[in-house]
Amino acid sequence: MAVTYASRAGGFWLVRRFPVRGRLKVGLEAVPLAVLTALIAPTVLATGPAESLAAIVTLLLAWRLPVLAAILGGIASVVLLRAFFA
Amino acid sequence: MDGGWREDFLLGCWQILPLLLASIPFALILGAAAAEKGISPGETTLMGAIVFAGSAQFVAVGVWEHPIPAIVIVLSTAMINLRHVLMSAAIEPGMTRFGPRRSYLALFFLADEIWAVALRRAAEGRLTPAYYFGLALPFYFSWLFWSTAGNLLGSAIAEPRRYGFDYAFAAVFLVILLGFWRRRPASLPILASAASALLAWKFLPGVWYVFIGGLAGTAAAVLSARSGDAD
Numbered sequence: 001m002a003v004t005y006a007s008r009a010g011g012f013w014l015v016r017r018f019p020v021r022g023r024l025k026v027g028l029e030a031v032p033l034a035v036l037t038a039l040i041a042p043t044v045l046a047t048g049p050a051e052s053l054a055a056i057v058t059l060l061l062a063w064r065l066p067v068l069a070a071i072l073g074g075i076a077s078v079v080l081l082r083a084f085f086a
Numbered sequence: 087m088d089g090g091w092r093e094d095f096l097l098g099c100w101q102i103l104p105l106l107l108a109s110i111p112f113a114l115i116l117g118a119a120a121a122e123k124g125i126s127p128g129e130t131t132l133m134g135a136i137v138f139a140g141s142a143q144f145v146a147v148g149v150w151e152h153p154i155p156a157i158v159i160v161l162s163t164a165m166i167n168l169r170h171v172l173m174s175a176a177i178e179p180g181m182t183r184f185g186p187r188r189s190y191l192a193l194f195f196l197a198d199e200i201w202a203v204a205l206r207r208a209a210e211g212r213l214t215p216a217y218y219f220g221l222a223l224p225f226y227f228s229w230l231f232w233s234t235a236g237n238l239l240g241s242a243i244a245e246p247r248r249y250g251f252d253y254a255f256a257a258v259f260l261v262i263l264l265g266f267w268r269r270r271p272a273s274l275p276i277l278a279s280a281a282s283a284l285l286a287w288k289f290l291p292g293v294w295y296v297f298i299g300g301l302a303g304t305a306a307a308v309l310s311a312r313s314g315d316a317d
Contacts, residue, residue, distance in 0.1 A: 012178045046288075
């Protein structure tokens with residue numbers, strides 16, 4: 001618990017104590033992109049054709065539709081694609 | 087510009103709902119895995135209540151023995167949780183409406199799902215404490231309830247793959263990722279993160295890949311920044 005909380009509060013605490021500027025700021029702004037990409041990379045890129053194609057479907061849906069519709073469409077597409085590739 | 091406390095709280099509850107539903111099968115499986123290791127229902131609830139970190143809990147349960155190998159558990163969960171240092175640093179600029187006490191309370195609930203949805207709201211400049219706790223509290227209590235239920239039900243647990251629940255995480259994060267990319271198109275951090283995350287995922291144990299990918303993507307952004315980008 002202490003370990004989990006320390007890491008969750010730690011980054012926040014550091015940024016608050018030592019304001020970031022310049023290159024460090026650029027890096028911090030890239031963190032969401034970088035962490036989100038890393039979280040999903042194995043599922044999207046290295047699991048199978050169904051998961052990779054469903055990612056494309058999800059992104060295309062998200063380009064035009066509301067968030068919830070894109071998420072549900074993405075999940076539905078992976079179920080269909082898995083049945084197809086099974 | 088901001089809604090009332092109640093409206094913001096309910097909006098948070100609504101927007102966390104897809105991820106909350108998707109987390110139920112994993113909570114059930116965690117509970118069942120804990121039962122197999124001889125962890126009681128009460129201990130499962132307590133563990134969820136004070137740790138509240140899905141992947142860290144999975145690893146802790148995975149290496150659980152009697153007598154409890156405390157050092158192994160602390161070290162392995164610390165490695166998994168390193169990504170939270172990056173994540174909490176990234177959300178700090180969005181938490182201007184939180185006082186110090188509320189900030190540190192809010193950070194206790196900074197699970198991946200809550201972080202990602204809160205960050206999207208923060209990017210719109212509209213992250214309020216009410217919205218944040220609207221995300222966090224239903225997710226937290228659902229996690230406790232379903233992991234305890236999984237412990238009681240044991241191994242009679244359905245496969246999450248069948249209904250695509252396991253993919254909900256990826257779908258939600260893709261949509262959020264696209265939102266960030268549209269606001270600030272940057273391909274290099276994404277490429278660096280994806281490539282190094284895949285390598286780490288192939289060759290390293292556990293979920294090191296998240297931290298390594300996150301770090302590589304961030305480093306790529308820093309190294310490619312021209313000096314003119316600095317303020």
